[in-house]
Amino acid sequence: MATVLQLPQPTWFIGCGNMGGAIIDGWRAGGLDLNPITVIRPSGTPVAGVRTVASIGDAGFEPKLVVLAFKPQKLDEVAAQLRQYVGNDTIVVSLLAGVELQSLRHRFPDTFAIVRAMPNLPVAVRRGVVGLYGENLDAQAQAQRFVNDLFSALGFAMWTSDEQRLAALGSVAGAGPAYVARFVAALTKAGMARGLTEEIAATIAQETVLGTVWMASANHEDMASVARRVASPNGTTEAGLAVLDGDEHVLDRLIAATIDAAARRGAELAAEARRVEEPARLS
Template sequence: MGDLLLVGCGKMGGAMLEGWLARGLSAADVVVAEPVDALRPRTSGVRAVASTSDVAKTPEIVVLAVKPQSMDGVLPDLKRFADEGAVFLSIAAGKTLKYFASHLGTTAKVVRSMPNTPAAVRQGISVATAAGGVSEAEKNRCHQLLEAVGQVVWVDDEALMDPVTALSGSGPAYVFLLVEAMAAAGAKLGLTPDMAMQLARATVAGSGELLKQSSEPASQLRVNVTSPGGTTAEALKVLMAADGIQPVFDKALAAASRRSKELAG
């Protein structure tokens, strides 16, 4: 694949690095720039430096895995790589192609992506969009890097990255909140808090795995577990009512998408 520079090795950057190495990327082809000593990888063969200024050779791909608020500080030194034709793959929320063009130059080859936290267990999903100057071959290399931690979807319209952020980028938090709410409701019915949480966690995790392995749509899986006149049907009357769960999610995702636009400036 060629030389790769990973800028930032926190939770997401570290998960991606592990995924790349597990899929056969040579450690000798990776340089990690991470200012925090405790976060630098100790993997044999991977060169780790404190700053991108310590990297002289232009990499084929630069993966930007720093927090969005830190991006302004790292891009000035990286412009030299953009000028030499390196491809930039960003996983920073809210940082647009226009933003990178203003810092790296209008001809910079940039792919903007939005992964989510299940990437930590290689079960994530990333959505990506590319600047005009990125070739199909370069997009494919970025696809392979993102695919190391889960599924990858591409969009041509960058404006879709805001609803993507609202749905899949922020989505794991909604699922975790669902677990909390189910456990709390179970405890109110008399279960111990520990048992209620154990049941809720296992139910959501198991249902997710069933959803992953099944070829049936989510709507059919719901029907499969719903006996007419039974307990599930009674609960779904509440959850699927006009004032049930759907309007709440409509409002929640709209708020998240709106905030994503605001953060992008």
């Protein structure tokens, strides 16, 4: 008999912006019981179907699982308040972009296990990509299996061997939905320029991207093969591909520069969090 996936009681979400909310939405869609979750956000703005409080002091019993889902720049401020509640039976999962495991361990020295997770927004519909990296997980196999199961419920989850590869995954998968959205918007504008209404152009662009990726995935086909099958010799598609492939593969260079920019910002955030300084406790 298969074991039912359950969140530990209690589970704390510290912050709940777009990504934290997407994870909760995905777990809800997957049928997980969300009753163990308490969301802690200073605004106190309710999260649908989940207990929400404005401060860590109001959260209740010490957590078994903590998900850090706030802006990386808030790490020291939050850690000063949270550290006393994180013990040797707590798993901390960090969604903080660029904040390395060593920086997290410095802030939470007594926690049982720390895992970095790099999800993307489609986890909300359980079609996400999640990169995972943790410390000394060979000795904590049960914690690794538990975290793996939680995030596998949201789509494709994979463990990376080091933080450099986790950062690479985040630069592509984490930021990727924004870049795909820009491409779909550009395709929509091109359709409108040819006389289509905005509604029709947007629908065509979205369904074309969705259908292409779905077909390639179902057929286990690479994108170069898809492009070759669509483009007839001397046809309309080939004329368009000549623009994308011309000028020394302008599209490839543009995407590479985009990913490089995201990676550089991630490295900057890591350097900021790497500062060795003991956060002062807030009164």
